[in-house]
Amino acid sequence: MTDKQRHSWVSIRDSIREMILNSTYGPGDKLPRDEEFAAQFGCARSTVHRAMRDLAQSGLVERRRKGGTTVRRDPVTRATLNIPITRLEVEQKGSTYGYQLIRQSVQPTSPAIMANFALPEARPMLRVEALHLADSRPYIFEDRWICLETVPEITSVDLTRESANEWLVRNRPYSRCDLRLYARPGSASDSEILQSNPGDALFVMERTTWIGEAPITSLSAVAHPGYQLFTQG
Amino acid sequence: MTDKQRHSWVSIRDSIREMILNSTYGPGDKLPRDEEFAAQFGCARSTVHRAMRDLAQSGLVERRRKGGTTVRRDPVTRATLNIPITRLEVEQKGSTYGYQLIRQSVQPTSPAIMANFALPEARPMLRVEALHLADSRPYIFEDRWICLETVPEITSVDLTRESANEWLVRNRPYSRCDLRLYARPGSASDSEILQSNPGDALFVMERTTWIGEAPITSLSAVAHPGYQLFTQG
DNA sequence: GACATTATTATGTAGCTACATATTAATGTA
DNA sequence: TACATTAATATGTAGCTACATAATAATGTC
Numbered sequence: 001m002t003d004k005q006r007h008s009w010v011s012i013r014d015s016i017r018e019m020i021l022n023s024t025y026g027p028g029d030k031l032p033r034d035e036e037f038a039a040q041f042g043c044a045r046s047t048v049h050r051a052m053r054d055l056a057q058s059g060l061v062e063r064r065r066k067g068g069t070t071v072r073r074d075p076v077t078r079a080t081l082n083i084p085i086t087r088l089e090v091e092q093k094g095s096t097y098g099y100q101l102i103r104q105s106v107q108p109t110s111p112a113i114m115a116n117f118a119l120p121e122a123r124p125m126l127r128v129e130a131l132h133l134a135d136s137r138p139y140i141f142e143d144r145w146i147c148l149e150t151v152p153e154i155t156s157v158d159l160t161r162e163s164a165n166e167w168l169v170r171n172r173p174y175s176r177c178d179l180r181l182y183a184r185p186g187s188a189s190d191s192e193i194l195q196s197n198p199g200d201a202l203f204v205m206e207r208t209t210w211i212g213e214a215p216i217t218s219l220s221a222v223a224h225p226g227y228q229l230f231t232q233g
Numbered sequence: 234m235t236d237k238q239r240h241s242w243v244s245i246r247d248s249i250r251e252m253i254l255n256s257t258y259g260p261g262d263k264l265p266r267d268e269e270f271a272a273q274f275g276c277a278r279s280t281v282h283r284a285m286r287d288l289a290q291s292g293l294v295e296r297r298r299k300g301g302t303t304v305r306r307d308p309v310t311r312a313t314l315n316i317p318i319t320r321l322e323v324e325q326k327g328s329t330y331g332y333q334l335i336r337q338s339v340q341p342t343s344p345a346i347m348a349n350f351a352l353p354e355a356r357p358m359l360r361v362e363a364l365h366l367a368d369s370r371p372y373i374f375e376d377r378w379i380c381l382e383t384v385p386e387i388t389s390v391d392l393t394r395e396s397a398n399e400w401l402v403r404n405r406p407y408s409r410c411d412l413r414l415y416a417r418p419g420s421a422s423d424s425e426i427l428q429s430n431p432g433d434a435l436f437v438m439e440r441t442t443w444i445g446e447a448p449i450t451s452l453s454a455v456a457h458p459g460y461q462l463f464t465q466g
Numbered sequence: 467g468a469c470a471t472t473a474t475t476a477t478g479t480a481g482c483t484a485c486a487t488a489t490t491a492a493t494g495t496a
Numbered sequence: 497t498a499c500a501t502t503a504a505t506a507t508g509t510a511g512c513t514a515c516a517t518a519a520t521a522a523t524g525t526c
Contacts, residue, residue, distance in 0.1 A: 483511085
């Protein structure tokens with residue numbers, strides 16, 4: 001009678017990871033088939049499969065049907081960013097949240113926004129410029145474009161009271177989100193809105209979302225000097 | 234005889250997501266049990282389970298044993314960052330990669346690095362300052378600390394030829410990675426190394442990794458002006 | 467030999483059962 | 497009433513079978 005202890009997929013995953021890290025299998029090598037691993041570990045193929053899926057998702061191995069599983073030649077660092085509603089971010093730091101609508105107007109899509117959405121032609125969109133505050137100090141300034149064809153209800157929302165950020169996130173789940181992060185020097189208008197000094201280094205988050213193929217919103221959020229973005233382990 | 238078409242977990246997930254988005258279930262609401270959904274959709278509980286796991290991972294719902302599944306009151310945007318080896322990043326842009334070791338020395342941990350690792354006391358570490366180049370132009374400058382207790386072999390690696398980035402990623406998989414992103418104005422030494430102008434806005438990525446509880450490396454990578462970080466959809 | 471067709475193969479998914487685990491609700495006892 | 501113990505419950509996981517799918521290898525035809 002063989003030893004029939006239960007193997008968790010986590011322990012299987014760790015065993016395989018260990019083998020990769022101690023060079024039993026090196027970069028580019030083909031790993032045994034799931035079934036072979038299952039026999040080796042004395043567990044079911046489904047358990048190996050789950051372990052492998054996790055390793056593949058974390059970027060350590062690559063899987064292809066028929067092709068089998070190979071150790072990635074060039075491992076990537078994968079990190080998950082958690083971007084909450086700005087109000088919550090502020091409140092979780094123990095600060096008081098404030099919000100201020102600056103401008104709002106219907107405009108045809110600018111070339112930059114068309115590029116973000118990969119749109120071939122301009123569409124009518126609502127452009128909303130607003131400021132998020134923490135303890136009455138500027139926190140994040142957002143310049144947002146909302147597609148009126150996809151989100152017509154936005155015109156009947158009072159954006160002086162509720163931020164477009166909050167309304168959209170609560171009412172319009174998205175199926176795809178593109179993110180772009182970079183630094184840029186603060187302009188004169190930045191320093192006016194964010195009460196920063198001209199030439200300050202500003203952290204910019206550009207975010208574009210779709211539901212299916214339909215564009216929802218594209219925005220550039222400029223944070224106050226000193227802002228930091230973390231991963232949540 | 235009931236209609237026995239196969240339901241993929243993806244379609245089940247999308248159906249449930251759709252219900253949440255069209256307010257069949259609102260923020261904070263408790264969703265039916267997996268079994269009930271399974272009966273409703275005419276599929277197995279395991280299929281609903283997989284759909285739910287995905288929704289939970291993407292941040293739309295929260296699951297708790299016995300507590301059931303609830304729609305998150307405050308949805309978060311979750312994005313996965315793909316951070317490849319710097320050499321690959323450069324090569325994938327079609328540029329020629331270059332590498333240059335600037336300084337290397339054994340030092341006791343600085344307070345900032347101790348904080349990154351959450352270490353109670355200083356440990357001997359190898360500090361490596363190096364520059365990554367794209368088409369002979371500065372691309373990313375990294376200031377890296379490597380824990381000698383966890384990675385003693387690093388002392389026998391010729392870091393003038395191989396970057397610590399590459400050696401570590403190939404030889405030392407990690408189990409935990411903390412990431413911090415921010416912008417900071419370039420200092421005089423930055424502008425010398427990165428050939429930037431003083432006052433340029435620089436994008437900084439701080440990365441700290443562990444294997445189990447043991448610290449591996451902590452680094453601050455400063456990118457050349459104009460650098461952008463993307464999510465890979 | 468070039469190209470279309472047909473096996474082969476390893477991963478991916480759906481469905482089932484059984485049991486594990488965490489957490490809440492119910493119950494019993496001082 | 498207060499607190500410990502026990503039952504109930506929804507999700508989580510392991511194992512199994514069967515079939516789907518994609519990609520490669522083998523084969524056949526001109």
